[in-house]
Amino acid sequence: MSDTELSLGVYRYEHTEPLFDGRVTIAGADVALHTSPLISDVFERMAKGELDVAEFGLTYFLRTFDLPESPFLALPIFPNRNFRHSALFVNVDSGIERPEDLAGKTVGEFALWGSDPGVWMKGVLAEEYGVTPEEVRWVIGGTDHPIPEFDWIPRPVPEGVEVRHTEGAQTLAAMLEAGEIDALLSVDVPAALLDGSTRKIRRLFVDYESVERDYFRRTGIHPMMHVVAIRRELAARPGLARSIYRAFDEAKTLVQQRYRDDARKQHMSVVTPWFSALFAENRALLGEDWWPYGLAANRRAVETFLRYHHEQGLSARRLTCAEVFVPELLDT
Structure with a gap:
């Protein structure tokens, strides 16, 4: 039995699939994984205290900081991002x-x-x-x-x-x-x-x-929509947040590497014609790690969202990265 039992909610993306199929595990934790066809259902369960760790819409997460006491901190994991x-x-x-x-x-x-x-x-x-x-x-x-x-x-x-x-x-x-x-x-x-x-x-x-x-x-901004949130009392457990971060990063890296490897065979495993040309174009523009986790690679995007959130009246004050992310992961 591991030290910590976690209920974790996340959408079943290709870059989180290794968490579901067991290729990647979270060290030091027994994890019960939850998902839903509607990701907002996962947000709602997290907001209602039914999950310990979960993918959370970035604005849904930030709005909790205007409550008397926000129950969450963020891990610099961005499972959903899209140009809008x-x-x-x-x-x-x-x-x-x-x-x-x-x-x-x-x-x-x-x-x-x-x-x-x-x-x-x-x-x-x-x-x-x-x-x-x-x-x-x-x-x-x-x-x-x-x-x-x-x-x-x-x-x-x-x-x-x-x-x-x-x-x-x-x-x-x-x-x-x-x-x-x-x-x-x-x-x-x-x-x-x-x-x-x-x-x-x-x-x-x-x-x-x-x-x-x-x-x-x-x-240089690839807009993130969602973050992974953790309950504050769990974030205080030494090493747990970093273990979760490493697992998500490993799962994402496995999928990225598959695309790199498949380029040698012109992505014959992918059903989309001319996918290799698109992959090469995206790789040239977005870089070798085109879906980065961690704060360093995402700081400008996160700070831009925090500014927009405050300017649009959704946060009472302009929040900072140091306030919203788990302190243990500010160095990522």
Whole structure:
């Protein structure tokens, strides 16, 4: 029997699969792994105290620091990250041709005002295009399926920002197609756009890949959406946080190495044609460790998110890396 029993929740990504199939274990711990098709279910279980360690949306985690006592600290593990210019959709009749045209419009946002992609893109829109959150009317809901308000976390909205939730069976994708909202900021691509059944919806950044690659070249930021959080009392146990960090890093490294090795055979194990060319292009741009964990490689991105979070009224004050990460891992 190991010293510590842990309940750990994380989505079953390819880079966490080695934790599930036993190729990687967490030294010094007996781990019960939990997952869900909806990662927000894992967030909710962590927020309600049902898990010891879990993948947690970065904004969900940071909002707890305005509680009387935050129960969590973060490990510098970022299991979910994505460039989010591709997450902005517009109605073709809305008159929105450029990001600047979002000012004065009604925009849907998936799940939460100040979702993780929402924090990133609101920050980018303000910093690079001059459109601030208070210049937009916001409607929160589900993209293709109605979702209730997330009442299990703090939901601050700063003064001067207009926010409402969808009602009943309303969905943001249907509202966008009907012109009831002008744009949509969503992690989920509207189903009608994917299946080609609508001509009313398009992406704001049509060539989003070029825009996102340019963003990385200029900033060095590959935006993280989620972090791994640990309960404070467990973070105080010597060596435990570092053991968890090493396991996640080892699992991710195994998957990265598989892609490097498969390049010699032109990635015949991958079902996507021309994948080797994409892999080479990404490796040249993002580097040999294109999905880095640890604070040193991610400090600029984390500090940018912390700044955006405070500027958007989601944190009462601007938090620092030293406050939110486990002290034992500040050297990673």
